[in-house]
Amino acid sequence: MSDKEKEKKQGTNISRRSFLKGVGTGTVAATVAPAILVGDSETAEAQTDGAASTAKIQLNINEKLYEIEVEARTTLLTVLRDGIDTGGNSVDLTGAKLICDRGECGGCTVLADGKAVYACMMLAMDAQSKQITTVEGIANGDDLHPVQEAFIQHDAMMCGFCTPGFIVSSVALLNENQKPTIAEIKDSLSGNTCRCGTYPFIFDAVETASEKM
Amino acid sequence: MASWGEASQSRLIGKRIARLSGKEKVTGKAKYTFDINRPGMLYGRILRSEVAHANVTDLDLTRAEELPGVKAIIPLIEVGRKIRYQGQEIAAVAAETDDIAKDALRLIYVELEELPFVVTEADAMAEGAPQIRDDWKANQSNPGKNEDGDVEAGFAEAAVTVEATYHTPVQTHVCLETHGNVVEWTDEQNLTVWASTQAVFGVRNDLARNLQLPANQVRVITEHMGGGFGSKFSAGTEGLAAARLSRMAGRPVKLMLTRKAEHLVAGNRPSMTQHVKAGATRDGRLIAYDMRGYGTGGTGGGAGFTGPYVYHVPNRRTERFNVAVNAGSQRAMRAPGHPQGAFAMDSLIDELAEKLGMNPLEFRRINDSSEVRQAQYTLGAQEIGWHRRNSVPGSGTGVKKRGMGVGSGQWGGGGGRGTQARITINPDGTVEAVTGTQDIGTGIRTAIAIIVAEELGLSPTDISVKIGDSGPGLPSGGSGGSQTTASVAPVIKTAAAAAKQKLFEHVAPLLQAPVDDLRVGAGTIYVASDRTKTVTWRQATGLLGVESISEGGNWNPELRQGGVAGTQFAEVEVDTQTGHVEVLKIVAVQDCGLAINRLTTESQINGGVIMGLGQTLLEERIMDPQTGRMLNANLEDYKVPGTFEIPEIKSIVFDTHRKVTGVGEPPCIPTLGAIANAVYNAIGVRIRELPITPDKVLTALAEKKA
Ligand code: FES
Ligand code: FES
Numbered sequence: 001m002s003d004k005e006k007e008k009k010q011g012t013n014i015s016r017r018s019f020l021k022g023v024g025t026g027t028v029a030a031t032v033a034p035a036i037l038v039g040d041s042e043t044a045e046a047q048t049d050g051a052a053s054t055a056k057i058q059l060n061i062n063e064k065l066y067e068i069e070v071e072a073r074t075t076l077l078t079v080l081r082d083g084i085d086t087g088g089n090s091v092d093l094t095g096a097k098l099i100c101d102r103g104e105c106g107g108c109t110v111l112a113d114g115k116a117v118y119a120c121m122m123l124a125m126d127a128q129s130k131q132i133t134t135v136e137g138i139a140n141g142d143d144l145h146p147v148q149e150a151f152i153q154h155d156a157m158m159c160g161f162c163t164p165g166f167i168v169s170s171v172a173l174l175n176e177n178q179k180p181t182i183a184e185i186k187d188s189l190s191g192n193t194c195r196c197g198t199y200p201f202i203f204d205a206v207e208t209a210s211e212k213m
Numbered sequence: 214m215a216s217w218g219e220a221s222q223s224r225l226i227g228k229r230i231a232r233l234s235g236k237e238k239v240t241g242k243a244k245y246t247f248d249i250n251r252p253g254m255l256y257g258r259i260l261r262s263e264v265a266h267a268n269v270t271d272l273d274l275t276r277a278e279e280l281p282g283v284k285a286i287i288p289l290i291e292v293g294r295k296i297r298y299q300g301q302e303i304a305a306v307a308a309e310t311d312d313i314a315k316d317a318l319r320l321i322y323v324e325l326e327e328l329p330f331v332v333t334e335a336d337a338m339a340e341g342a343p344q345i346r347d348d349w350k351a352n353q354s355n356p357g358k359n360e361d362g363d364v365e366a367g368f369a370e371a372a373v374t375v376e377a378t379y380h381t382p383v384q385t386h387v388c389l390e391t392h393g394n395v396v397e398w399t400d401e402q403n404l405t406v407w408a409s410t411q412a413v414f415g416v417r418n419d420l421a422r423n424l425q426l427p428a429n430q431v432r433v434i435t436e437h438m439g440g441g442f443g444s445k446f447s448a449g450t451e452g453l454a455a456a457r458l459s460r461m462a463g464r465p466v467k468l469m470l471t472r473k474a475e476h477l478v479a480g481n482r483p484s485m486t487q488h489v490k491a492g493a494t495r496d497g498r499l500i501a502y503d504m505r506g507y508g509t510g511g512t513g514g515g516a517g518f519t520g521p522y523v524y525h526v527p528n529r530r531t532e533r534f535n536v537a538v539n540a541g542s543q544r545a546m547r548a549p550g551h552p553q554g555a556f557a558m559d560s561l562i563d564e565l566a567e568k569l570g571m572n573p574l575e576f577r578r579i580n581d582s583s584e585v586r587q588a589q590y591t592l593g594a595q596e597i598g599w600h601r602r603n604s605v606p607g608s609g610t611g612v613k614k615r616g617m618g619v620g621s622g623q624w625g626g627g628g629g630r631g632t633q634a635r636i637t638i639n640p641d642g643t644v645e646a647v648t649g650t651q652d653i654g655t656g657i658r659t660a661i662a663i664i665v666a667e668e669l670g671l672s673p674t675d676i677s678v679k680i681g682d683s684g685p686g687l688p689s690g691g692s693g694g695s696q697t698t699a700s701v702a703p704v705i706k707t708a709a710a711a712a713k714q715k716l717f718e719h720v721a722p723l724l725q726a727p728v729d730d731l732r733v734g735a736g737t738i739y740v741a742s743d744r745t746k747t748v749t750w751r752q753a754t755g756l757l758g759v760e761s762i763s764e765g766g767n768w769n770p771e772l773r774q775g776g777v778a779g780t781q782f783a784e785v786e787v788d789t790q791t792g793h794v795e796v797l798k799i800v801a802v803q804d805c806g807l808a809i810n811r812l813t814t815e816s817q818i819n820g821g822v823i824m825g826l827g828q829t830l831l832e833e834r835i836m837d838p839q840t841g842r843m844l845n846a847n848l849e850d851y852k853v854p855g856t857f858e859i860p861e862i863k864s865i866v867f868d869t870h871r872k873v874t875g876v877g878e879p880p881c882i883p884t885l886g887a888i889a890n891a892v893y894n895a896i897g898v899r900i901r902e903l904p905i906t907p908d909k910v911l912t913a914l915a916e917k918k919a
Contacts, residue, residue, distance in 0.1 A: 094248035159440045160243055189856045
């Protein structure tokens with residue numbers, strides 16, 4: 001087997017050696033950059049042996065029990081959005097969004113025992129003993145939560161992609177502090193990002209909801 | 214003559230009406246492309262180059278292909294071709310889970326022979342820089358030149374002149390839903406695509422062309438989409454890759470860009486650097502303008518910007534060119550070319566006014582021919598309390614200094630032909646409005662319902678609006694150029710009027726009145742000359758028997774108008790110890806023509822202001838000249854406005870005429886100049902380079918002292 005074939009077998013993209021080799025054979029390499037190709041796999045450790053170990057766990061989501069097989073690296077958000085329970089049913093709670101994938105935007109916010117958490121930053125395994133509430137579980141059947149009503153009334157959304165995260169964060173805030181000041185609202189929602197720029201109406205909505213609760 | 218009628222006659226149009234998709238959005242039930250899960254669906258990912266410039270010398274997908282769970286894999290570049298920027302696509306994979314797709318990318322073998330690169334404008338223009346385009350000299354396009362009047366004579370007449378260089382960096386769109394698609398072949402020849410796009414029909418035609426399918430065999434669906442801002446008009450490399458992977462695997466594929474890729478390859482607003490000299494007469498008339506400027510839109514062109522802007526200068530010379538760098542390409546971004554041009558012009562106007570010893574607002578009034586903006590200056594100045602501003606910039610006392618500034622903008626937004634729509638009235642009283650536009654967050658769905666409901670005497674929630682789907686075969690244009698409302702609304706209005714007319718024909722015999730004597734009330738149809746003669750909506754539609762009424766409309770240009778003026782005032786507070794700029798208040802006076810829905814129109818103005826604020830104080834794509842990479846391709850280091858940055862915003866829907874127009878873009882234009890001028894008014898030092906970050910403020914203050 002040639003050196004190159006061996007390298008291909010080892011995988012992991014391009015190696016620094018192949019660069020030097022490139023230089024050696026007369027081609028031009030301007031700079032040597034480490035980790036030449038990251039592709040789209042910045043966040044997860046690769047499991048390239050094809051036999052990732054899994055475990056069966058139970059999750060309590062929106063007061064419903066799900067039994068799910070997960071890998072150690074599986075996040076709570078992945079389970080909510082893409083999970084399939086052991087009965088073959090898809091969880092399909094896609095309200096929480098993956099936007100930044102690293103705890104910077106709040107798009108994936110859910111409640112864990114009433115506290116706002118980033119579902120992209122929580123491993124599914126760590127969610128086992130907690131009561132998880134997603135945006136789909138905020139309303140009481142057809143009765144919207146006052147926060148939801150107020151968001152509609154004040155048009156606290158445009159594209160709406162960030163809205164589920166803001167709804168959940170706002171509910172968490174009002175659960176703890178029924179009459180927040182505008183500074184407290186800004187502080188509590190500072191972990192959520194909206195690119196459409198709906199913030200002013202979100203602040204209004206939270207104030208209205210707090211008056212109604 | 215077609216008209217929208219008098220404001221006093223409108224039951225719904227121009228009122229504040231909650232958006233129809235509100236409930237779905239607040240409950241998490243709204244399904245975006247990213248949320249579509251199809252039976253048997255695979256997850257797609259793309260391997261991208263981390264290198265800015267290289268020859269691809271080898272590419273081997275074998276090991277990745279062998280990974281259990283991988284169902285399809287394709288190269289996206291050929292060996293022997295060139296990588297020209299970080300993030301460029303190398304290969305795509307579809308696998309059973311997203312994690313397996315990630316793993317597979319790591320098993321792809323690529324050999325790259327790196328080439329010298331340039332990623333900053335300065336490096337690209339430096340002597341001896343590597344040439345990254347064969348067809349441009351020194352990485353610069355041929356300049357576009359323009360000349361009007363007699364520039365030299367103008368300067369000779371000028372009492373004061375200002376010469377300055379203004380710069381705005383590359384800004385990225387940061388759509389929160391990244392670009393992407395879910396693709397499903399219903400059979401060999403028919404494709405259904407859920408696309409995160411602002412142009413359903415654009416994506417359909419794009420995919421059909423590239424896959425050599427008849428357009429009517431591709432169906433594109435965009436029920437909801439998470440932001441576009443100009444960057445989501447085509448299927449993109451990722452869309453085409455998903456379609457090919459899906460065909461190969463015989464299963465649906467979801468392929469969304471990562472946050473990092475979104476920053477790298479999904480478009481950006483080009484940078485701008487302009488050296489400008491301008492002069493004004495003693496009595497405050499702009500008389501001469503000479504500008505040479507450039508920007509980068511990545512490896513291609515497109516880095517244009519406006520100038521002179523808004524204000525008329527009789528004698529002017531301009532020269533603009535593009536600079537090529539090894540970075541992802543620009544795409545249209547909210548009012549392309551305008552915010553950066555406005556920032557420079559608004560700053561320049563302020564500098565000239567100061568040299569003349571004139572109030573900058575007065576100076577603007579003298580040079581602004583727009584009657585609308587003249588009225589806006591008065592209103593905005595009142596709202597912000599312009600009389601409170603420092604008459605001597607930087608004269609405030611204390612550590613935190615306040616200041617005020619003003620900026621202006623201009624946009625088109627008059628819409629155009631190309632929309633087909635159908636309004637159907639069913640015998641059971643239900644009403645459907647169908648057209649191929651899409652809601653990128655501006656609320657067109659609700660606007661359509663409002664127009665139809667107004668015409669038929671119903672309530673907006675009575676109208677089922679079906680948009681964001683090419684399936685019904687009723688095309689509409691992309692949502693760009695703030696054209697959506699002005700393109701769609703006239704067609705909807707005339708279609709609803711035609712449907713109403715048809716219904717009247719059924720009702721007239723029953724009410725024993727001529728058709729043109731019939732009117733709609735709230736849920737009723739009555740005879741104008743004898744109001745005792747009336748039927749309910751349901752009684753009326755019951756007369757239809759088995760046949761629904763279904764009518765199309767036409768784009769009546771009398772119902773819309775382009776050309777919107779805007780003005781904004783800002784008040785800021787600058788901490789002279791930390792350099793932090795806090796915007797306290799923005800007053801945005803925006804010409805909106807006839808606002809169909811005042812509530813969502815206010816939302817759009819707020820959103821524009823906030824995006825403009827981000828561009829002024831926070832946003833910048835930072836390229837590393839050493840490695841050729843973007844250093845802040847995430848949401849932590851690339852700062853977009855968050856709750857703490859939001860000032861009090863007074864969005865004023867400035868009614869001008871009763872014709873619809875678009876306002877998606879214009880409110881993001883005047884913000885930059887207003888804030889930058891306010892910072893100057895606060896500290897008495899001008900910062901001509903955006904974003905105005907604390908380091909720049911502190912440096913400027915230190916230089917002033919020295
Ligand atoms: S996706 Fe979880 S915080 Fe951004
Ligand atoms: S509404 Fe679009 S990102 Fe917040």
